[in-house]
Amino acid sequence: MAGLAELGRAKLRWGRPRRGMPFRRMPRHLVIENLWAFGFLALSLIGLVILTLGPILVSFYLSFTDWDALGAPNLVGLRNFIALAHDKTFFRALWNTIYYTLVSVPAGMIISLALAMALNRSLRGIGLFRTLFMIPVISSTVATALLWGLMLDPYIGLVNYLLQLAHLPTSGWLTDTRMAMPAIILMSVWKGLGYNMVLFLAGLQGIPQELREAARIDGANVWNEFVHITLPMLSPTTFFVLVISIISSFQVFDQTWVLTKGGPQESTITLVYYVYQTGFQQLRMGYASAIAYVLFFITLIVVMLQWVTQRRWVFYQ
């Protein structure tokens, strides 16, 4: 990438930077240096092209076909996209994904920020707590989901047992169309807490102590310090966590696949699960590719909106 930048800058100085000026050739040593840079980058670029860009482009082509993975693809034009516009299950999956994002992202960020603030102190044993919160993050999502599936079983699960002991109403959880998605969100937030907590912790530890001291000298209380010092100084980290959390939430799949298979009655079907279902279970790879591309564009628009609006609330030092 440095080579490309250099090449870009070189173009400004070499070649014909302005009208009327003589054309100047790039010095030979710079050309060779750039070739070496590309040579070292080649391995990564080849991997990127073959394993990432290639499938992306092929998938784009497949979205205009009726490919079933068994035979040759046949072009069908925009039929898949037109069918999507009338597909109730697609809109159900889109809504479920948006619902999942709107609840899990803020909840996860708020709780992990609170945890990070609680753990941002030099106390004996604080490392143990930080490690404990990271354990769900590094555990396999499938194993975790299986565990939660057992805990949330309406008949033999631990959660309903504890609710009964406390004389509280129980729930059908994963068998209840109203509670299945909240149950999945609960599991996802629990699992992702540690990761966001670590990011926020790093951000908190980057806030200069002088600012806090100055605020206290000026009479700021804890809340004022949080709102006027901590949050603004943490805004770059918050922006990063927000972007990756939203992208990740749009891609939710493991939890729904293990726990509910998109049910009951499609109440937990998400876009990625629908892609998997139509592609690998129903062998409608062309249609699945179309869904994947719609998801890609939705994610792209959301991230671009975040990027544009960050100027209003993200403060870089």
Added chain:
Amino acid sequence: MSALSRREFIKISGYTTSALLASRLITACGKAAEEAGPIHLVLGSYVFGNVPDVYKKIVGDYTAKNPNLTIDFEFADYSGFMDKLTTEIAAGTQPDIAMLIPDSLPKYFAQGLLLDLEDFVKAANVDKTQWYAHAWEGLQFGADQHTYAVPLTFDADVLWYNKGLFDKAGAKLPDETWTYDTLVEAAQALTVKEGDNVTQWGLGIGWEPWYQLMEMFGVYPWDGQNFQKSQFDKPEVIDAIQKAADFYVKYGTTPVQPPNSGLAVNGADVQFMAGNMAMMLGGTWMTQTYLDPTSGIKDFEFDNAFSPANPATGTPLTVGQPNVFIIFKKTEYPEESWKLVNELVVSETGQNALGSNVEIPALKSAAEGTYKKDWLDKLGHPDVQLVTMDKYTDNVQFGLLDENTWMVEVDNQLDAVWKGADVAATCTALAQKLDGLLGEAKTKYGG
């Protein structure tokens, strides 16, 4: 970094290119040497329990007698295996031989993926009268109805029951006289509640409750094999679905499962093992799991009985389907592939060794021999499954829609019915949806 001269750059490029070419040649030579040597086959199968060990033992004995043959396996659980197989077919790297359930076969046949086994089966002098009646059904395709798959096993549904809970309640044990009405009475009598909470379920229904009850009442989801039209909007089908729904809604004897729970940890098949379910209408394929000496049921006595009969006819009817073996047309070794399939599946040896460890062998002598001796004789009524297979079992209906498409759609829609939704309205909408999906499949594959 000091600049290279043109000569040095060309020299280095030349050496690098030569080295790459040389390594490619060595690899190609190695491959050629490998191809001239032993015959290499790949066998793919979904597996569970000790089935991989059984495969390895049988294949190990086979390759000892055929030293020119090497066989590699591709094992996974069912959904993982099907995902992998789909990807392999797309990449053209599918195994030579695979075990499947027949719902994928119509599509595979339509895309020309399957090897015609008709001549092999004829040469092997397979006497289909010695096999369970429906085991070979739905495995023939094309205008000439040639055989493209061979059955390893078949299965059915039975009524599993917890003897301890029956004894505790002083209830009469299930027998061949039971009908749907008897089942309802027993389920109600054996359901125990503490306030609003059910502490003991009278009845659980495992795989596809709607299919089991439809079969019990002699109705079907489609119009026949190689189905063309859904029957869910027929009054008699709606009536059968209502009878299934009554267990969940009207009588409160049966827990609603998460959709598509199948053999999941919280499916009825597995819940029965926890010991708080008096009866479970479910598959014979649970026999090996329930009777497994290490992980099976040990806390209570259990047994199996005939699936309750339709009160009008007095005859129990259940549904089953085979596990089958196919050979992909792409194989470089069709003869050797067939010989292995013959050893594993068609021969009595394979039926005894592999079939009896997977489900019920499709060959009657193996089912009545090894399978009965190894598994069924441990039950109080060892003949129930064999009689059911022989007389009372239909085949699952196959067509251009595979089970992952149409059964999943049925599960999703009927989940509302198990929770009180109107049966007729749901079934009518479901019939339209299934016909629509089938129409799309016909547009693509013809037929």
